[in-house]
Amino acid sequence: GESVGLHLPTLSVQEGDNSIINCAYSNSASDYFIWYKQESGKGPQFIIDIRSNMDKRQGQRVTVLLNKTVKHLSLQIAATQPGDSAVYFCAEISSNTGNQFYFGTGTSLTVIP
Amino acid sequence: SAVISQKPSRDICQRGTSLTIQCQVDSQVTMMFWYRQQPGQSLTLIATANQGSEATYESGFVIDKFPISRPNLTFSTLTVSNMSPEDSSIYLCSALGTGQSYEQYFGPGTRLTVT
Numbered sequence: 001g002e003s004v005g006l007h008l009p010t011l012s013v014q015e016g017d018n019s020i021i022n023c024a025y026s027n028s029a030s031d032y033f034i035w036y037k038q039e040s041g042k043g044p045q046f047i048i049d050i051r052s053n054m055d056k057r058q059g060q061r062v063t064v065l066l067n068k069t070v071k072h073l074s075l076q077i078a079a080t081q082p083g084d085s086a087v088y089f090c091a092e093i094s095s096n097t098g099n100q101f102y103f104g105t106g107t108s109l110t111v112i113p
Numbered sequence: 114s115a116v117i118s119q120k121p122s123r124d125i126c127q128r129g130t131s132l133t134i135q136c137q138v139d140s141q142v143t144m145m146f147w148y149r150q151q152p153g154q155s156l157t158l159i160a161t162a163n164q165g166s167e168a169t170y171e172s173g174f175v176i177d178k179f180p181i182s183r184p185n186l187t188f189s190t191l192t193v194s195n196m197s198p199e200d201s202s203i204y205l206c207s208a209l210g211t212g213q214s215y216e217q218y219f220g221p222g223t224r225l226t227v228t
Contacts, residue, residue, distance in 0.1 A: 045219070100158055103155045103156040
């Protein structure tokens, strides 16, 4: 499948600070991107998505930025809380590959109280 | 949203045996998928479970090793055949809803250990 990778495997932040998790993708034809949060012993949970015709999308305390020029995706978490500690994955999907999702490596976020 | 359950949640199996994992969704969904996840690593797509027809497998995965069934829109099974210790992993079922979004829901996973 396509290559979707993350720059940083681990990230530690102080509670209340903002977190930025990065992701690089290689398929320029991907038209949809999603961020997932996975807590220990659970399946991934949808956080936020963005279509390729957008540069930015905001949710509750989270913002996803898409830079198609350099094929880069980021997830920003505002005022990080201990409950945000988890592994975060980006995933890409391309309608020309049968709508399969391809996941990046993952970043483990640890929030320090 | 859809709630997905998997059975068993975990199992320890002897090499050479087979295990069938069940996935049940609480509502009708369009697409169902099976993933494998090594502890501490990302998810690798095994196959797309197609309702009423053969599953679509990703490169590196074959039907003889991972037979998949999907008899209806809410249920699928994945069998891990002739297991070896290398098959020890977490197996996750997921589903796409029927709406416009690509929001994909995941089951809690089945932790398989092969001895």
